[in-house]
Every structure is written in C-alpha cells, then in structure tokens.
Amino acid sequence: MIRKCFTIASAVMFALLLVGNASAAPRPKAEDPIARLAxxxxxxxxxxxxxxxxxxxxxxxxxxxxxxxxxxxxxxLPASRNKFAAQVRNGTHWSYAEGTWRATDDGELCMRASWFSNDYRAGTQAVTCFLHRETNGVIYQKPSIGGKWYVFRNNPVRKDDEVRKLVNGDRVSTAVARIKASGR
Incomplete structure (x- = not known):
C-alpha cells in the first residue's frame, strides 16, 4: 500500500514539475529573418x-x-565519393584530415574524414554536414546540426560572402603530405 501511494505521489510530483517547467519556459525569440528566407x-x-x-x-x-x-x-562500393583533405595550423598545433565528401539532392554537403594532430596521433572520425538552400541566385547555408542560417552567396556576389572563400585548386594536399612525411 505504501509503495502504491509513493508511486502515485511520484507521478503527481512529476506532472507538477512538468507543468511548472512549461509555464516557466522562456518565450521563443522572433525568428531570424534570414532563417525565414532560407x-x-x-x-x-x-x-x-x-x-x-x-x-x-x-x-x-x-x-x-x-x-x-x-x-x-x-x-x-563503386566509385561514388569525392576525396576530401583538410589542414589546420594554429601556432605549434596542427591537424590534418583525409576522407570523402558527398552532396545530396536535399541540399546537404557532408565531409567524412579521419583527423590526426600532433596532440592525438590516432585518427578521430568526424562527419560535418552543411545544408544549402537557393532562391534567385542567393545561397543560404547552415551547419546541419545547430547553427543558424546565413547568406553563403548573395546575388550579385558581395566581397564578404563566404562563397569567396571557395578558391579554385588544391591548396591543402601539399601541406597534408608534408605533415605526414615529417612523421608528426
């Protein structure tokens, strides 16, 4: 009997806590205008x-x-993925990655790579994805997990658009090969 009363009391307390939390939750902020456009x-x-x-x-x-x-x-699998390589250096700390990237018809671009660094030599698998939406030549982008929508490319392109950081050619693989050859 005591156990049954305790169970009922626990359920009632849990329900009250949920109701209390729901009414105390902050009101959502007005949606970002860029997110609405995206x-x-x-x-x-x-x-x-x-x-x-x-x-x-x-x-x-x-x-x-x-x-x-x-x-x-x-x-x-048949050849279906594109190669991806990355390199990051901050002072004496360096990291590099090798893997693949793919794009889907729902606007997702994903990079799957093993990262290595001078702090941690074993490869750490990471998957990073971005969502892309487009209208009238304007491209919106956001990380698929978290993050906010932002204008990746305006129409016409502006000098501070993120798309300008996409430059022709391979500016990474030589540095990755050099890091790997040095045994770091």
Missing part, C-alpha cells in the same frame, strides 16, 4: 553542390578543406 528557398540539388565545391578549397582562418572532383572507391 526556409522558403529550395534545397540545392547534388549536381549544383558538386559544381560549387568540386575542385575547390574552402579557405578557413587557420587552414582549409579541399573538395576533390576525383571520385574514390569506398570499401566495395
């Missing part, structure tokens, strides 16, 4: 994403990632 735009198709990224390096503050146009074989 949601109205259409997801980019895989071929449009491949045209945008293939054969280019995305320059970052302390390194970059190269999206090869060359297809690579993954396990027993």
């Amino acid at each position: 949601v109205k735009a259409s997801p980019m198709k895989a071929n449009a994403l491949e045209k945008l990224y293939a054969g280019r390096t995305w320059k970052w503050t302390s390194g970059g990632g190269y999206f090869s146009a060359e297809k690579t074989k993954v396990w027993l």
Whole structure:
C-alpha cells in the first residue's frame, strides 16, 4: 500500500514539475529573418553542390578543406565519393584530415574524414554536414546540426560572402603530405 501511494505521489510530483517547467519556459525569440528566407528557398540539388565545391578549397582562418572532383572507391562500393583533405595550423598545433565528401539532392554537403594532430596521433572520425538552400541566385547555408542560417552567396556576389572563400585548386594536399612525411 505504501509503495502504491509513493508511486502515485511520484507521478503527481512529476506532472507538477512538468507543468511548472512549461509555464516557466522562456518565450521563443522572433525568428531570424534570414532563417525565414532560407526556409522558403529550395534545397540545392547534388549536381549544383558538386559544381560549387568540386575542385575547390574552402579557405578557413587557420587552414582549409579541399573538395576533390576525383571520385574514390569506398570499401566495395563503386566509385561514388569525392576525396576530401583538410589542414589546420594554429601556432605549434596542427591537424590534418583525409576522407570523402558527398552532396545530396536535399541540399546537404557532408565531409567524412579521419583527423590526426600532433596532440592525438590516432585518427578521430568526424562527419560535418552543411545544408544549402537557393532562391534567385542567393545561397543560404547552415551547419546541419545547430547553427543558424546565413547568406553563403548573395546575388550579385558581395566581397564578404563566404562563397569567396571557395578558391579554385588544391591548396591543402601539399601541406597534408608534408605533415605526414615529417612523421608528426
């Protein structure tokens, strides 16, 4: 009997806590105007994403990632993934990655790579994805997990657009090869 009363009391307390938390929750902020525009735009198709990224390096503050146009074989699957390489250096700390990238027809670009660094020699697997939506030549982008939508490319392109950090050619693989050869 005591156990039954305790169970009922626990359930009632849990329900009260839920109701209390629901009424105490902060009101959501007004939605970001860029997010509203991005949601109205259409997801980019895989071929449009491949045209945008293939054969280019995305320059970052302390390194970059190269999206090869060359297809690579993954396990027993036919050649269906593009090679990806990245390199980051902050002072004496360095990291590099090797893996693949892919684009989907729902506007997602994903990089799957093993990262190595002078702090941790064993490869750490990481998957990073970005969502892309486009309307009238304007491309919106956001990390697929968390993050906010932002304008990746305006129409016409502006000097501070993120798309300008996508530069032609491989600006990464030589540095990755040098790091690997040095045994660091």
